[in-house]
Amino acid sequence: ETGVTQSPTHLIKTRGQQVTLRCSSQSGHNTVSWYQQALGQGPQFIFQYYREEENGRGNFPPRFSGLQFPNYSSELNVNALELDDSALYLCASSLERGANTGELFFGEGSRLTVL
């Protein structure tokens, strides 16, 4: 069984640039959620994709966007980077999106630093 993989693991960008983070979900999982985790904070929900459709969105501006592909892998795009975007970005896959969803399988994350 293949786990959740994310790339890149670390990256450094400057203000105003754009970044794309990638995630391959665990085999058999059709739901992908993205979280932002700042230092010392809990993961903050960005959005969730279920079968290629956005299924929910947290309190993030439109410059945060995403995609899910037919193989259920996913991308997170952030435009016009700001210093406060520096964080660990976590991708998590799950089997379904129902009331008992919450058994999330996380990748190791992408550490983004914005200078």
Place this chain on the structure above:
Amino acid sequence: QKEVEQNSGPLSVPEGAIASLNCTYSDRGSQSFFWYRQYSGKSPELIMFIYSNGDKEDGRFTAQLNKASQYVSLLIRDSQPSDSATYLCAVNPLSGGSYIPTFGRGTSLIVHP
């Protein structure tokens, strides 16, 4: 705003003691409740989930849920230094027709020998 509240700690306990971690949540519509462990520099991993009021035991871990009080806790018996980590509480409120796992800020646990 659907909130999950945890004391950030750190909670320090001696080896062999019981560690008690607490979490409150604001959305009464939340259906399921989860505890994740996150070691420093690593991603969260699920250790317990609970759906019904009462206690659920798994090895040294016991999750307790009280929906009337909107309270969920995690007890770790016979705490070990390897249990030192941040423990994240997550709940599943209904938001816009979907259940979205929402996390607290986490409680840092330190188990000292």
